[in-house]
Amino acid sequence: MLSFEAGCCPFSVNQRYQVLPITVYLNLSFAPQNKYMPHFFCTFAVLLPNVIQTHKGDKGLVHIIIYSTMEQKQYKRTTITAALPYANGGVHIGHLAGVYVPADIYARYMRLKKEDVVFIGGSDEHGVPITIRARKEGVSPQDVVDRFHAMIKKSFEDFGISFDIYSRTTSPTHHQLASDFFKKLYEDGKLLEKETEQYYDEEAHQFLADRYITGECPHCHNEGAYGDQCEKCGRDLSPTELLHPRSTISGSQPVLKKTKNWYLPLDKYQDWLKEWILEGHKEWRPNVYGQCKSWLDIDLQPRAMTRDLDWGIPVPVEGAEGKVLYVWFDAPIGYISNTKELLPDTWEKWWKDPETRLVHFIGKDNIVFHCIVFPVMLKAHGGYILPENVPSNEFLNLEDDKISTSKNWAVWLHEYLEDFPGKQDVLRYVLTANAPETKDNNFTWKDFQERNNNELVAVYGNFVNRALQLTKKYFDGRVPACGELNDVDKQALDEFKDVKEKVESLLDTYKFRDAQKEAMVLARIGNRYITECEPWKVWKTDPKRVETILYISLQLVANLAIAFEPFLPFSSAKLRRLLNMEGVDWNALGNTEILKPGHQLAEPELLFEKIEDDAIEAQLKKLADTKKANEAETYKAKEIKPVVDFADFEKLDLRVGRILACEKVKKANKLLKFTLDDGSGTPRTIVSGIAKFYEPEELVGRDVVFIANLAPRQLMGIESQGMILSAENYDGGLSLLSLMKEVKAGSQVG
Numbered sequence: 161m162l163s164f165e166a167g168c169c170p171f172s173v174n175q176r177y178q179v180l181p182i183t184v185y186l187n188l189s190f191a192p193q194n195k196y197m198p199h200f201f202c203t204f205a206v207l208l209p210n211v212i213q214t215h216k217g218d219k220g221l222v223h224i225i226i227y228s229t230m231e232q233k234q235y236k237r238t239t240i241t242a243a244l245p246y247a248n249g250g251v252h253i254g255h256l257a258g259v260y261v262p263a264d265i266y267a268r269y270m271r272l273k274k275e276d277v278v279f280i281g282g283s284d285e286h287g288v289p290i291t292i293r294a295r296k297e298g299v300s301p302q303d304v305v306d307r308f309h310a311m312i313k314k315s316f317e318d319f320g321i322s323f324d325i326y327s328r329t330t331s332p333t334h335h336q337l338a339s340d341f342f343k344k345l346y347e348d349g350k351l352l353e354k355e356t357e358q359y360y361d362e363e364a365h366q367f368l369a370d371r372y373i374t375g376e377c378p379h380c381h382n383e384g385a386y387g388d389q390c391e392k393c394g395r396d397l398s399p400t401e402l403l404h405p406r407s408t409i410s411g412s413q414p415v416l417k418k419t420k421n422w423y424l425p426l427d428k429y430q431d432w433l434k435e436w437i438l439e440g441h442k443e444w445r446p447n448v449y450g451q452c453k454s455w456l457d458i459d460l461q462p463r464a465m466t467r468d469l470d471w472g473i474p475v476p477v478e479g480a481e482g483k484v485l486y487v488w489f490d491a492p493i494g495y496i497s498n499t500k501e502l503l504p505d506t507w508e509k510w511w512k513d514p515e516t517r518l519v520h521f522i523g524k525d526n527i528v529f530h531c532i533v534f535p536v537m538l539k540a541h542g543g544y545i546l547p548e549n550v551p552s553n554e555f556l557n558l559e560d561d562k563i564s565t566s567k568n569w570a571v572w573l574h575e576y577l578e579d580f581p582g583k584q585d586v587l588r589y590v591l592t593a594n595a596p597e598t599k600d601n602n603f604t605w606k607d608f609q610e611r612n613n614n615e616l617v618a619v620y621g622n623f624v625n626r627a628l629q630l631t632k633k634y635f636d637g638r639v640p641a642c643g644e645l646n647d648v649d650k651q652a653l654d655e656f657k658d659v660k661e662k663v664e665s666l667l668d669t670y671k672f673r674d675a676q677k678e679a680m681v682l683a684r685i686g687n688r689y690i691t692e693c694e695p696w697k698v699w700k701t702d703p704k705r706v707e708t709i710l711y712i713s714l715q716l717v718a719n720l721a722i723a724f725e726p727f728l729p730f731s732s733a734k735l736r737r738l739l740n741m742e743g744v745d746w747n748a749l750g751n752t753e754i755l756k757p758g759h760q761l762a763e764p765e766l767l768f769e770k771i772e773d774d775a776i777e778a779q780l781k782k783l784a785d786t787k788k789a790n791e792a793e794t795y796k797a798k799e800i801k802p803v804v805d806f807a808d809f810e811k812l813d814l815r816v817g818r819i820l821a822c823e824k825v826k827k828a829n830k831l832l833k834f835t836l837d838d839g840s841g842t843p844r845t846i847v848s849g850i851a852k853f854y855e856p857e858e859l860v861g862r863d864v865v866f867i868a869n870l871a872p873r874q875l876m877g878i879e880s881q882g883m884i885l886s887a888e889n890y891d892g893g894l895s896l897l898s899l900m901k902e903v904k905a906g907s908q909v910g
């Protein structure tokens with residue numbers, strides 16, 4: 161939101177502007193628009209000739225897009241990479257929203273523009289967590305990665321992520337290329353050789369990765385801390401800080417032993433990185449640029465690029481037996497080797513020709529590796545191009561909690577498809593509409609349902625269905641001819657003619673969320689147009705006029721099929737089938753004569769379906785069950801209170817009481833009023849906060865334990881003479897104490 165005081169324009173002509181396309185929402189409700197708007201636009205027009213006003217909202221909101229005035233570098237081709245998912249689990253909505261949907265939108269868009277493009281993906285299959293899982297399951301690491309690679313690959317195919325290749329880092333091509341890459345750095349003297357002391361398991365005869373060492377945390381004294389982190393207090397640790405360290409492989413106490421590894425001297429490239437990123441790439445997203453800056457503001461340290469481990473790519477150097485390349489060294493090289501696997505003869509131009517634009521799509525946890533470590537590797541090696549942009553998203557939360565694989569707090573793609581078959585596009589739409597482009601965002605099932613029902617069904621689907629059904633009804637499904645245009649027609653046509661420029665300017669700058677919104681504006685225009693024109697009424701009096709209304713509506717529908725193609729490929733394909741449209745011509749976007757008069761349409765079908773409440777409730781229940789299971793698993797009994805003397809204990813008079821009557825306390829949803837037989841002959845009243853856990857009727861006749869000599873208390877105007885005992889479960893649930901054998905009411909407990 162941009163605001164300025166009435167009568168004073170904040171934009172000085174002297175100010176130097178270096179702007180990228182941005183969307184501005186101006187709230188001008190405080191001022192008569194006609195008085196200030198000309199001044200405002202005039203000022204902007206001087207600065208930026210590409211300012212356009214796209215639409216005015218009803219509350220004085222003006223939506224403006226400012227195009228870039230910076231010259232864009234021209235490229236011959238584009239290499240798009242999407243972060244390699246780790247083959248140690250499935251793919252969830254956080255992955256999709258953070259990396260794969262935006263990368264796919266961009267790849268589809270570039271192909272539609274007839275750009276030369278490759279879209280590269282693959283599984284990251286090395287590293288310690290895979291070996292840990294394999295050991296736990298009693299299988300080989302290869303078994304683990306085979307299983308998850310197949311599962312991940314299928315999820316991407318199911319959701320239309322249009323990789324040109326989806327390979328893996330265990331492929332022979334990759335092993336060879338990564339090995340050669342390292343060898344060149346080594347031979348050119350670009351790596352540091354360093355000897356350090358590391359923990360070694362003498363029984364298992366191997367060095368221990370940080371995760372293979374557990375011990376007591378020096379900070380919180382949690383006994384199950386790992387060599388790299390204590391999961392209880394969250395502190396980062398190094399293995400030598402652990403008290404009483406143990407090897408998780410043999411259980412023995414590890415010993416420190418000298419080992420040699422090779423380091424990438426990031427410090428030597430610090431000045432170059434500062435210039436390349438901080439000076440040369442100010443247009444990168446603020447979250448990416450900011451994270452790079454905070455790394456570059458402190459002194460970079462050399463990073464080990466090899467590990468003492470037996471799962472990975474062997475270090476191709478003499479004397480390096482038993483060592484492999486660090487997973488973060490080999491994984492990004494996977495982009496290159498997968499391109500080579502796809503294009504064995506021409507791969508080099510995609511990675512070495514300066515006229516290639518290289519774009520890495522990643523999540524924010526990968527920024528340092530893609531903006532600092534990998535570029536230094538490429539630079540040190542020589543001959544490779546560097547990324548032109550690294551659009552990284554922030555994180556997506558799920559129902560207000562961080563997505564977590566270990567806690568199973570996630571929506572897994574394969575499970576989503578079981579529950580919502582054929583609804584890939586709904587998820588794609590919601591994840592883009594709610595994309596964490598600039599800050600962490602939240603996925604909720606309620607929002608998912610609302611966006612489907614109120615936007616995809618009620619706006620897009622409804623408009624398409626009305627246009628197709630009416631054309632079938634009045635013209636046997638043939639596109640009618642366009643007659644004379646009135647003002648309403650002209651306005652509708654005028655409103656969508658620049659949709660192509662708008663969507664392109666946003667996609668070119670990786671603003672996928674706003675770009676999809678622009679495509680949706682098109683559907684809103686159509687929906688409003690057909691509602692305003694009411695062809696179903698006009699038909700009775702002026703059928704000729706209906707021809708024009710439906711002609712224009714159908715052109716809008718055809719435009720929607722094109723505009724949504726990068727975002728919702730499945731629905732766009734279906735819509736093209738309904739329209740009998742061959743292929744997608746991106747350049748036709750904005751064209752008002754796509755479907756010629758007389759063109760035959762197919763039988764109409766619904767494009768989207770409403771999602772009912774019970775489907776959403778089922779998902780919420782699934783999450784609630786997960787939460788419960790997690791709480792039960794992490795439950796720990798509270799600490800025992802300080803010791804009390806027997807004499808103090810004896811002061812309490814605990815008794816058995818039989819429930820004579822029980823009822824809810826009015827206006828207090830937690831309280832039940834009990835009438836007890838306490839053996840005295842006079843009924844006793846006790847109020848207890850247990851109403852959420854028991855129905856009053858089921859308690860009558862049961863025996864409970866109560867404190868008979870507790871000072872009486874007033875609760876909601878009732879005197880409570882004592883306290884009924886119950887146990888509190890980990891989740892706050894209460895359970896009344898009952899007796900294993902029957903005793904007389906009033907019996908003493910102790």
Ligand SMILES: [Zn+2]
Nearest residue numbers: 377380390393
């Ligand atoms: Zn700790």
